[in-house]
Amino acid sequence: MPRLITALAATATAFAALPAVAQDDVDRSDWPSSFTVGTASQGGTYFAYGSGWANLVAEELGLSGGAEVTGGPMQNMALVHTGDAAFGLTTMGPARESMEGTNPIAPGLQMTNACAIFPMYQTPFSVTALSSSGISSIEDIPDGARIGFGPAGSTSDTYFPQMLTDLGVDYDRRNGSWDDLGGQLQDGLIDVVAFAAGVPIPAVSQLEVQTDINIVEFTEDEQATLMENFPVSEFTIPADTYSTLSEDARSVAMWNFAIANCDLPDSFVHAVVDTVMSDNARMVNIHRAAETTTIDNWDKNTVLPWHPGAAAWFNENGAEIGDDMIHSAAQ
Structure with missing residues (x-):
């Protein structure tokens, strides 16, 4: 089984530093109490980057969360599609193959329940x-x-x-x-x-x-x-x-993108994206590759549907993600 690298549960002091979105009167009743991020093997950038943002989100939003060692983008698409992992990291090539049903992990299964949430790096x-x-x-x-x-x-x-x-x-x-x-x-x-x-x-x-x-x-x-x-x-x-x-x-x-299970609550994903995208310096401190984890790279996703919560954050901050690129519950 993959090894779970668990973040420490947030303390009361963490709540004092929450971003504005988490301090508003947001209904958290449907939020998960914990989450995992599918990354890849130790020694690679996915593990370092994914562990870092998992811990950042866990601390800022007062949740328990962490990174899971996986086989990488193909497996992450499968884990996120099925909901075995809330979040994951993938590249556009494996994402396209997974959407088309040619992921070798589950040939013939169109993994359409994995949604884009933010750009990472090349x-x-x-x-x-x-x-x-x-x-x-x-x-x-x-x-x-x-x-x-x-x-x-x-x-x-x-x-x-x-x-x-x-x-x-x-x-x-x-x-x-x-x-x-x-x-x-x-x-x-x-x-x-x-x-x-x-x-x-x-x-x-x-x-x-x-x-x-x-x-x-x-x-x-x-x-x-x-x-x-x-x-x-x-x-x-x-x-x-x-x-x-x-x-x-x-x-x-x-290009690499962070992904989320499309069924996650919109307000939860919006808060996660706000935490990651609102202060790029914190992400760069996690890994230098995050220099391109910026709003202007939203258009590098030409494959995956956007999670509605993520699309809302990006459109609120100057992106132009059309309805045809946003996941619908009817899909």
Whole structure:
């Protein structure tokens, strides 16, 4: 069973710091007393980001809540759709597949009860190898290289194997948590880790403290090939993201959104979104990737219906989410 990382229950002092929306005369009678956020494996950005905002919301709204270790975006769509998790994190590619009924966790099930609640960040696809391996480009990856693609069913595991196949790489596929794969790379048990996670990735930051690594960028032609064949866009990993980088690194990326079970009370989701979106500095303190957890990125969701409570908050604050993009109880 996934391990639940539980936030401490809020104390009376937490109520004194509640945001305005929670101090109003909001009827909480239908609010849950606790909640979970489906994230991914430890050592990845989803876990760090999801744990942080789960704890923030729990403290600010006076609830018990925390992050759950999961297999990542595909599993999170399933958990949120069924209501086994109130909230989760996903990327647009897995979200589309889940809506269309091609999620490998439950083939044929259209997961239409998972709603978007706020934009998170873009997930860059990047390759990391030990400097001692001599791998400094995609072309340098030898035939049969042992490549770790993250947890089974994660965004990386779903897309990166085919991406590398399209770029002519022959490999031996491995899976595991980002922490485990980072340790295997350092111990020489695998040759490459193909990361798909918001930057800086905790496991990569830890690796570069402990050993010399290469963060491999795509060439312009490789980037163009991936953008043509997959639901990704151009992305640049800034040089100051890692001490290993001396200049910006060319990459591709996919947008991530936080999701909620569509049946959650509107006022509850509105309060959650207000807590997360009203002070971006607090989110950036949780994880630097939250620099793009801002209202102007609401339009990056072109796949999922919006939860009515979240849509209300965004439209109150300048977004233009149309009725056709908002989940209806009749759906």
